[in-house]
Amino acid sequence: MTFPYRAALFDLDGTLIDSAGGIAEAVNRTLLDLGHAAQDEATVRAWIGDGARLLLRRALDHAGAILPDGDGFESAYALLMRHYGDSLPRQAVAYPGVEQALERLHGRGVRIALCTNKPARFIDPLLHALGWEARFEAIVGGDTLPERKPDARPLLHIAEGFGLSARECLMVGDSHTDAEAARAATMPLALVDYGYRRDFDLDSAGAWRVVGDLRELLAAAPAAC
Numbered sequence: 072m073t074f075p076y077r078a079a080l081f082d083l084d085g086t087l088i089d090s091a092g093g094i095a096e097a098v099n100r101t102l103l104d105l106g107h108a109a110q111d112e113a114t115v116r117a118w119i120g121d122g123a124r125l126l127l128r129r130a131l132d133h134a135g136a137i138l139p140d141g142d143g144f145e146s147a148y149a150l151l152m153r154h155y156g157d158s159l160p161r162q163a164v165a166y167p168g169v170e171q172a173l174e175r176l177h178g179r180g181v182r183i184a185l186c187t188n189k190p191a192r193f194i195d196p197l198l199h200a201l202g203w204e205a206r207f208e209a210i211v212g213g214d215t216l217p218e219r220k221p222d223a224r225p226l227l228h229i230a231e232g233f234g235l236s237a238r239e240c241l242m243v244g245d246s247h248t249d250a251e252a253a254r255a256a257t258m259p260l261a262l263v264d265y266g267y268r269r270d271f272d273l274d275s276a277g278a279w280r281v282v283g284d285l286r287e288l289l290a291a292a293p294a295a296c
């Protein structure tokens with residue numbers, strides 16, 4: 072069976088890697104530094120996917136902190152960034168099947184991109200830790216462009232760079248930000264059922280495919296395309 076798209080754009084956290092343990096560690100170190108209680112990993116997981124600033128806002132909000140404005144927020148963010156960098160080795164955990172799925176797509180001539188809301192400065196070190204330095208032909212992080220997912224722009228930026236229309240690409244993600252960005256870009260969508268979604272019904276997102284393992288993306292022909 073052939074894969075019906077010319078490019079696949081992958082979300083990172085909750086789709087390719089199970090980074091929640093490392094991210095929870097970074098968030099908790101930040102909360103503790105600021106005098107708040109640490110949270111369990113399941114709580115922090117639900118805050119991931121909309122970029123690191125919203126992650127911090129949710130953590131401070133949950134802690135009942137008076138949300139610092141301006142400089143106060145920036146210094147808390149700098150603290151999170153320091154701990155986040157230290158946590159990268161623990162974030163570098165690929166889900167089962169990811170390596171083979173990327174390899175097989177590549178082998179079929181599908182162009183492969185990374186489209187994440189993770190701060191861009193952490194992407195290269197993380198890809199290095201995973202041994203994926205040469206895996207992605209295009210990479211867009213959460214602060215690479217003025218807009219991030221759920222805006223359509225990061226997806227369209229990658230498609231345009233490939234010289235492809237949105238319809239020729241597939242966005243593969245785990246959460247509402249990926250689904251909304253794909254809808255806004257009129258790009259076909261595939262979802263994984265194991266990620267960090269919150270209050271999001273996978274089956275009503277209009278996905279071409281919902282999979283429990285990325286190798287299933289190549290498993291069968293689509294119902295319609």
Ligand SMILES: O=C(O)COP(=O)(O)O
Nearest residue numbers: 083084120121122187188
């Ligand atoms: O919000 C994040 O930092 C992670 O984002 P991602 O799920 O888009 O990779």
Ligand SMILES: [Mg+2]
Nearest residue numbers: 082084085245
């Ligand atoms: Mg994600």
